[in-house]
Amino acid sequence: MIESVLIANRGEIAARIIKTAEKMGIRTVSLFTETDRGTPHTQLADKAVFLPDLPGHGEPYLDIERIITVARAEQVDAIHPGYGFLSENPEFAAACQKAGITFMGPDADAIRLMGDKGAAKQKMIENGVPCIPGYNGADQSDETLAIEAEKIGLPVLIKAAAGGGGRGMRLVEDMNDFESLLASARAEAASAFGSDAVILEKALTTVRHIEVQVAADAHGNVVHLFERDCTCQRRNQKVIEEAPSTVLEEDLRERLGADAVQAARSINYRGVGTVEFLMLPSGEYYFIEMNTRLQVEHPVTEYITGIDLVDWQFRIASDAPLPKEQADITFTGHAIEVRLYAEDPDENFLPQTGTVLEWSPATLPHIRNDHMIVPGRDISARYDPMIAKVIAWGESREQARRRLAKALRGQRLAGFRTNCAFLLRCLEHDYFRDNELDTGFIARLLDEPKAPVPxxxxxxxxxxxxxxxxxxxxxxxxxxxxxxxxxxxxxxxxxxxxxxxxxxxxxxxxxxxxxxxxxxxxxxxxxxxxxxxxxxxxxxxxxxxxxxxxxxxxxxxxxxxxxxxxNPFAAERDGDGASDNTIVAPMAGKIIAVEAQAGDRVDKGQAVILLEAMKMEHRLCVPRDAKVDRVSARIGDQVARGDILLALEAED
The missing domain is CATH 3.30.700.30 (Glycoprotein, Type 4 Pilin)
Structure with missing residues (x-):
């Protein structure tokens, strides 16, 4: 059995891994940057190692050489990558193997294959797993892609070949927009994954997103732990996840599970992973990708099966056989998870920063709070805006839903805006209550007028x-x-x-x-x-x-x-209209593109600056037709919230 592990991650997932390791008697070493000094994962671990920001080295959690150096110095047996960062980086898995350290995940070949969406799709087709019609060829010219899109038929989806999570993904509904959307998808894919290669897929409407949890050991055993329904999404990012899916008949559940197991077996998979499908109302389903790591939403599977997936990861990485055979894996009840984000839904889900002034999660029966929130600490723009996951279990879906809504209402968080009200709006919507969902549910909900404030x-x-x-x-x-x-x-x-x-x-x-x-x-x-x-x-x-x-x-x-x-002593007064003349940074971040210069004529709504913050790109647009007076933003600049980035000439 592994005796010591380094967690190459941060926040709630690092803390969650440490808790299971502690139960198993495994020594833990955590990493932290200046931003994460004093956070829970640094205090829970047996030892925490500081990774300073070094000029020219980029993000410390992505620095393979430095992480391997720490692992060697601490003489750990294994490295757990969590999710995000290096968790699906084949070079990291290979570097661990070269250093004689167990990587708690599949080997580099499996990660590389599943990370290439085109190659992964071809592999699934060869092994009889149903796939969406599309194009995943080597010819990446704009002309060829446009021709293939015409063949597939609209609507068509452009997807980054080297990654997932909704980044580098664009929906084409009019071929007149294909060229600009392709350029946008390529740029985002290159920034997020280091490759601008894309694949094309027929865009399916009125579908559910169903994923199957799988686990495989080094002895040829592969099982599934049933499915999760991740249909509630915004811009291809999961918002609410639940297990099991209540729309599956037992025979369909068995077929989905069998195809997921076949997908894992076909690539000699080892570890826990997730095979993701899109399912039509008819019950037809298609493979879309495989995530070769622990998922953010893994707690809902743990709740219904009673299985600790991180425990299984440690056992698999220690060359032990799977603790259970397929026939012994059952589920009970229903679990739902929501992702709590530091973002403002009323401002197009703009990520928020601020100091945690007060935090009190709801401590109720059958409620699990996985979080990284510490009163007095700052929420930084440096990392992903997810700050907590709240999970509820119930004997039925409705009971789990009500418990989750009660937990969200019962928590206390002060210092910055979150998406809590938006999550409650989703959970309380008639379509969610009645489970009449597809991947367009949230987009339609956002088009509905909000209920007035009581x-x-x-x-x-x-x-x-x-x-x-x-x-x-x-x-x-x-x-x-x-x-x-x-x-x-x-x-x-x-x-x-x-x-x-x-x-x-x-x-x-x-x-x-x-x-x-x-x-x-x-x-x-x-x-x-x-x-x-x-x-x-x-x-x-x-x-x-x-x-x-x-x-x-x-x-x-x-x-x-x-x-x-x-405003107790002042009457109503007109504003100075400065916002019509300037573009300011809505939050702290990095300038990654500037599309205008002094003297340019610009049109109302035209995007002129691209700001990257909390792993998301924000297009800043001019508020009116005007001539650019000056541009103070430069590519690569780190800017603070409120900084003036561009000024327009004053109106006559």
Whole structure:
């Protein structure tokens, strides 16, 4: 059995691997950069090794030579790559083998084959695994690809040949757009995977994304651990995952599992991995790719099967046979996972940065929280914006769904915006409740108007902000005058609308009167943390977190997030219109493309700067037709949020 392991990863997956290793008595060594100093995975490991940023070396977690050097120095038996970073890098697997260190995953040949989408597809066709019609040839000229796209028929999908996860993927619905979409896909693929090669596939509509968990040992044993339904996606990125799929009849489940096992067996796979399929309403399904690593969504499989997949990884890497045969693997109940991101859904899911001011996950029965959140630490733009996974199990899908929604409502997180309200919106949608899903579900949901914010939440938000402001002005929280507690006019801006009301404060209570109503509300506040409160109206509790952000108070009620500007002494005034003349960085990141220079004429909506942050690319567009006055952004620049990148000539 492996006795020591180095985890070449960070955050929640590193912490999760360490916990299983600890149960098995395996010594652990973690890595950390300056950004990750003091995070949970560095504290849980038996030893943590610092990887400083070195000029010319790039991201430390991607530096194969340095990681191997640390592994040798620490005399570990194995390296676990987690997911992301080097987990599907064949050169890393080969370097481990050359150094005499066990790589906890398949060999370099299997990773390389499955990493090449065209070669992987051809291998599956040869072994009888159904594949989507398309083109995966060696001729990568624009002309050939356009001809092949015409043959396949629209809509057609352009996909990066060397990677997955939605990067380097573009949907073509009009051949007039093919050239520009191909160029865009190539550029993103080259940036993400180091290769601009692509394949083409017939774009299937009204499909589900079903993936099968497989495991294979060095003794020829290959099994599946049933399927996960990952249909809820946004731009080909998984948002909600569940297991098992409730739309599969038993014979279809068996056929899917058998094809997944055949896929793994055909490449002499060793380790745990995931074979992914798209399934039509008819039950027909097609192979799309194989992920040769542990998946982000592996906890839902662990919940229903009772099997620790990381434990199995350690056993397989130690040359032990699989702990169970296929007939002995069963599942019970249903599990659902959501990915909690530091992003603002109301701003096109723009990644967010900030300091964790307060964090309290919901500790409820049958709820699992895998996270990397530490109060007082900064959420950086350096890494992926996923900060936690919340997983619920139930005896039925509906019970798991309700438990998960309750857990999301019950957690407390302050300091930056997240997608929590968006996740609840998905979970509570009739289509999700009724399991009437396909991969276009979230796109359609985003086209629907959002439910208005319930009036009590706005009243609580206004009253709480007034309470906090009063405590800043005076030593005590009570308004006082010789006339008792008077009402004051309180001006505020909420969601870009200027409003006013009358308020009065007495201890932890705020009396609130809307100017259009004679009704006076008595709102009592209970502090539950440094940045969290409960607002009580009669016997109804409204818990929320709050923090300051760019001059606003942000209040997160779980299903709704409000931004309120306290403006008690100023009347409405016009803005200076500066935003129409400049493009500023919406968050910290790196400039990777500049498409305009001083003197150029640009059209409204034209993308002029490409900013990379949190492993995502953000196209910054001009707000109006204009002439460029100056460009301060340069390719390679690291910019901070709010930096002016480009200025337009002022309007006449």
């Amino acid at each position: 009036h009590p939440l706005e009243q609580v938000a206004v009253a709480s902000t007034y309470l906090v402001e009063c405590r800043k002005w005076q030593s005590g929280p009570t308004d006082w005058s010789s006339l008792g507690n008077p009402f004051r006019h309180w001006h505020y801006k909420i969601e870009d609308t200027l409003k006013s009301c009358q308020v009065s404060i007495d201890g932890d209570r705020v009396r609130y009167q809307d100017p259009d109503s004679a009704v006076i509300l008595d709102i009592r506040f209970e502090e539950t943390g440094p940045h969290s409160m409960i607002g009580w109206i009669d016997d109804q509790a409204h818990p929320f977190t709050f923090w300051e952000e760019n001059g606003e108070t942000v209040l997160d009620f779980g299903e709704h997030t409000l931004a309120l500007t306290a």
